[in-house]
Amino acid sequence: MAAGPAVDMKAIEGVLGNHPRGATDALVHLLQDIQEAVNYLPEEAIRAAADHLEVPLGKVYAVATFYKAFSLKPRGKTIVKVCLGTTCHIRGAPVVVEDFQHGLGIGPGETTSDMKYTLEVVNCVGACALAPVVIAGEKYLADVKPGTILKRLSKGK
Amino acid sequence: MTQILIDNRKFNAEEGETILEVARRNQIDIPTLCHHEALEAVGACRLCTVEITGEDWNGSTKLVSACLYPVEEGLIVQTRSEGVLRLRQTVLDLLMARCPESTVIRDLATQHGQVTEYQQFTDGSKCIMCYLCVRACAKLGCHAISAVNRGTLKEVAPPFHEHAESCVGCGTCATICPTGHIEMVDTAETRTIWKREFEFVTCKVCGEPLITKAYRDYALENRRLPNDYYTVCSACKKSELSGHFARLSL
Ligand code: FES
Numbered sequence: 001m002a003a004g005p006a007v008d009m010k011a012i013e014g015v016l017g018n019h020p021r022g023a024t025d026a027l028v029h030l031l032q033d034i035q036e037a038v039n040y041l042p043e044e045a046i047r048a049a050a051d052h053l054e055v056p057l058g059k060v061y062a063v064a065t066f067y068k069a070f071s072l073k074p075r076g077k078t079i080v081k082v083c084l085g086t087t088c089h090i091r092g093a094p095v096v097v098e099d100f101q102h103g104l105g106i107g108p109g110e111t112t113s114d115m116k117y118t119l120e121v122v123n124c125v126g127a128c129a130l131a132p133v134v135i136a137g138e139k140y141l142a143d144v145k146p147g148t149i150l151k152r153l154s155k156g157k
Numbered sequence: 158m159t160q161i162l163i164d165n166r167k168f169n170a171e172e173g174e175t176i177l178e179v180a181r182r183n184q185i186d187i188p189t190l191c192h193h194e195a196l197e198a199v200g201a202c203r204l205c206t207v208e209i210t211g212e213d214w215n216g217s218t219k220l221v222s223a224c225l226y227p228v229e230e231g232l233i234v235q236t237r238s239e240g241v242l243r244l245r246q247t248v249l250d251l252l253m254a255r256c257p258e259s260t261v262i263r264d265l266a267t268q269h270g271q272v273t274e275y276q277q278f279t280d281g282s283k284c285i286m287c288y289l290c291v292r293a294c295a296k297l298g299c300h301a302i303s304a305v306n307r308g309t310l311k312e313v314a315p316p317f318h319e320h321a322e323s324c325v326g327c328g329t330c331a332t333i334c335p336t337g338h339i340e341m342v343d344t345a346e347t348r349t350i351w352k353r354e355f356e357f358v359t360c361k362v363c364g365e366p367l368i369t370k371a372y373r374d375y376a377l378e379n380r381r382l383p384n385d386y387y388t389v390c391s392a393c394k395k396s397e398l399s400g401h402f403a404r405l406s407l
């Protein structure tokens with residue numbers, strides 16, 4: 001696995017403490033909590049989760065790799081989702097994706113080396129009236145024109 | 158006791174038995190890939206599909222997988238109906254598209270007259286995702302490998318795609334794999350599998366490799382066996398015993 005930033009074991013142990021030992025059926029829940037705490041699922045965390053819940057490591061790894069919501073790679077502070085649904089697509093979303101490639105050198109699924117942004121592409125987020133839509137963290141950026149996204153990201157609107 | 162009809166012949170069956178079990182017991186051939194009698198059926202390959210109906214079904218029929226379907230009184234099973242044969246061909250079509258490299262799949266396909274050819278997306282893999290290896294490994298208690306990722310990226314692999322930590326080199330996964338996908342290399346001294354190398358224990362009498370040291374230790378720890386259980390191979394044990402009996406009868 002790629003060497004990521006130092007793993008915050010304290011935070012992970014904190015999360016483990018919230019789930020009883022051997023609670024096998026809490027697996028997905030626990031992984032979600034870990035990801036929320038440290039932004040991704042580091043190898044150490046997956047091992048710790050297996051240990052704590054007394055689930056075979058292979059099973060935990062299988063679950064962690066199955067769901068798209070889990071990332072085994074470190075992710076940036078802000079996760080930027082570019083909608084590539086039909087409407088956004090027609091209204092120029094592919095150009096927005098290119099803007100990331102040109103401006104920050106990251107493609108879908110990739111993270112900037114300063115760990116600031118992770119780019120993801122998604123399908124229709126149900127906000128077609130705002131197309132093309134970019135969701136940065138919790139914020140919805142509407143009507144994103146070509147060449148403007150990076151500026152808008154740093155301004156946060 | 159239940160009575161069912163398979164290909165127009167009457168058979169007795171126990172409550173809870175599957176169609177496949179009854180058929181196999183009576184030498185009726187139903188092809189399977191993901192089934193093994195020592196493991197719970199999961200219905201992954203769909204090759205064992207048969208057509209069922211019942212007296213009071215008003216002529217309607219259903220395609221079900223024989224390895225999973227529990228028999229019920231009066232069940233009427235066809236193992237070679239037109240629908241079944243067509244479905245088998247489709248299943249094999251898809252398997253051929255996935256692993257054309259596998260001779261087992263290719264032979265099955267020829268045997269069943271597989272017709273169309275879907276576009277192959279061959280990555281050289283012979284894995285048909287039947288999970289026999291994963292299930293067997295779990296049943297043995299090792300859990301060294303599992304089915305990771307999803308969709309077209311799904312594959313059988315050890316945790317983190319590294320060497321399989323909890324593997325003891327028993328080789329069951331490679332042996333149970335119907336298509337020979339899992340790579341296992343044995344020499345006189347070592348076995349290499351899942352990126353790990355295991356040393357063999359050799360037979361005290363003939364010197365042939367007997368079992369990996371790791372598997373011996375695992376088995377001795379987890380099963381009730383005498384400590385010297387894995388010192389002589391079964392062939393040598395047999396010949397030793399037969400000699401013993403020969404002397405007795407004199
Ligand atoms: S297509 Fe992007 S919000 Fe609907």
Ligand code: FES
Pocket residue numbers: 188189190191192199200201202203204205206222223224225
């Ligand atoms: S043997 Fe029944 S589905 Fe594979």
